[in-house]
Amino acid sequence: MAISAGQKIINSKGLSAFSARKVARDIGYTIGTLYNVFGSHENLILHINATTLDDMNALMVEQLSKQINGKSTIKKLASCYINFAEHNYNRWRALFNHSLPSNTSLPDWYEKKIKKLFSILEAPLLPLVNNNSKKAKQAAQTIWASIHGICELGLTDKLDIVGTTSIQTLTDSLIDNYIAGVSA
Amino acid sequence: MAISAGQKIINSKGLSAFSARKVARDIGYTIGTLYNVFGSHENLILHINATTLDDMNALMVEQLSKQINGKSTIKKLASCYINFAEHNYNRWRALFNHSLPSNTSLPDWYEKKIKKLFSILEAPLLPLVNNNSKKAKQAAQTIWASIHGICELGLTDKLDIVGTTSIQTLTDSLIDNYIAGVSA
DNA sequence: TCATACAATTAGACAGTGTTCAATAACAAT
DNA sequence: ATTGTTATTGAACACTGTCTAATTGTATGA
Numbered sequence: 001m002a003i004s005a006g007q008k009i010i011n012s013k014g015l016s017a018f019s020a021r022k023v024a025r026d027i028g029y030t031i032g033t034l035y036n037v038f039g040s041h042e043n044l045i046l047h048i049n050a051t052t053l054d055d056m057n058a059l060m061v062e063q064l065s066k067q068i069n070g071k072s073t074i075k076k077l078a079s080c081y082i083n084f085a086e087h088n089y090n091r092w093r094a095l096f097n098h099s100l101p102s103n104t105s106l107p108d109w110y111e112k113k114i115k116k117l118f119s120i121l122e123a124p125l126l127p128l129v130n131n132n133s134k135k136a137k138q139a140a141q142t143i144w145a146s147i148h149g150i151c152e153l154g155l156t157d158k159l160d161i162v163g164t165t166s167i168q169t170l171t172d173s174l175i176d177n178y179i180a181g182v183s184a
Numbered sequence: 185m186a187i188s189a190g191q192k193i194i195n196s197k198g199l200s201a202f203s204a205r206k207v208a209r210d211i212g213y214t215i216g217t218l219y220n221v222f223g224s225h226e227n228l229i230l231h232i233n234a235t236t237l238d239d240m241n242a243l244m245v246e247q248l249s250k251q252i253n254g255k256s257t258i259k260k261l262a263s264c265y266i267n268f269a270e271h272n273y274n275r276w277r278a279l280f281n282h283s284l285p286s287n288t289s290l291p292d293w294y295e296k297k298i299k300k301l302f303s304i305l306e307a308p309l310l311p312l313v314n315n316n317s318k319k320a321k322q323a324a325q326t327i328w329a330s331i332h333g334i335c336e337l338g339l340t341d342k343l344d345i346v347g348t349t350s351i352q353t354l355t356d357s358l359i360d361n362y363i364a365g366v367s368a
Numbered sequence: 369t370c371a372t373a374c375a376a377t378t379a380g381a382c383a384g385t386g387t388t389c390a391a392t393a394a395c396a397a398t
Numbered sequence: 399a400t401t402g403t404t405a406t407t408g409a410a411c412a413c414t415g416t417c418t419a420a421t422t423g424t425a426t427g428a
Contacts, residue, residue: 013286014283014285014286015283016283016285019384019385019386020385020386020387021384021385021386029406029407030406030407030408031386031407031408032387032388032389032405032406032407032408032409033405033406033407035386035387035388036405036406037405040386040387041385041386041387090286093283096280096281096336097280097281097283099198099199099200099277099281101198102197102198102274105341106341106342111341111342114342115344118343118344137344138353138354138357141334141343141344141345142330142354142357142358144337145330145333145334145336145337145338145343145354146326146329146330146333146334146358147333148333148336148337149329149330149331149332149333149334149335149336150325150326150329150330150333151333152280152329152332152333152336153328153329153332154329157289157290157295158290158295158298159302159325159329160299160302160321160325161325170322170325170326170329173366174326174330174362176365177361177362177363177364177366178358178362178365179361179365180361180364180365180368181360181361181362181363181364181365182357182361184364203413203414203415204414204415204416205413205414205415213377213378214377214378214379215378215415215416216377216378216379216380216416216417216418217376217377217378219415219416219417220376220377221376224415224416225414225415225416
């Protein structure tokens, strides 16, 4: 209950409007109860973000089920990410705005979800790098992170471009040129 | 005074430890005064972040003065960015963690600073794309954003890698392969 | 020198926030 | 019915951003 209520708040008003008390009010409980369950503000957000990761993952897996290799698959997956980020902007932003206090790292179960998301790109990349799995992994990391960077700076108006089509143009050029180099 | 005091707080304890009241206390003034000058928490952070952008810009310009074209220049600039992000982690993180409330955009003077930073890559890229300035701009945006993405996910432990040398490896491969494609 | 006008600064309030914890309520098993 | 366990509460604490009336400071003109 708490997670889905919190998700709704973030989704409609953004992470900055999120508060444990609001969640408690929305589900008809007290803050005390919420704290007994989640322990901290931090942890509650983490669980909400986890559902966002799950949703993204489901979308990617669905896309992958239609087509599982070739450059166009990579582009489609990139497009998936961009679309998700655009249409679930506040939830997506919460994944990165949420700054955990220094010297604390993400819990294992959460990092696993991230890793799963990243590994998705490896399969369609494999045939493009002579089935070298090490190369595929590195390429997957590079491409994912690059797409994310373009998406982040693009959607937060830090690139001198407008609209998701421009973002798509940049990621497409990135994928085309990078893969051309890496599979040469 | 306020800006440099705030910078110190963010630098040593991170954005989450930052508060207007702490800044006021540190400089021997009251919150009221701070609010008369900066108007909002938001705006104060923006000005602190601006000095971070300035520092980054100065570093890049210095690097550029030594060598102004060729792929190795791009790599050196990327390396600059990564090093800055690592050694000024909290300040750098504040640039992106700071989420402005929805439906408000960054002020012009701030966006100009960002644009200036991005344009730095264009000059050394120009000879690599047949002096096509449009291509150079797009390549600059793509490379910058990609480097940023790799840096962000790498330094926040969202890539399955450790240490800045690995980040450097990814960015180098990105630059090599992307430029190979774009200048072919 | 004094009075006036304007700017800077303050104290204090308001409505929130995250967090903790003793006390209560609900419920299961004996 | 009594115990032990778990869920839930309410109130408190120390903060936070934000606003405004009142105060202090500081120049300028007579």
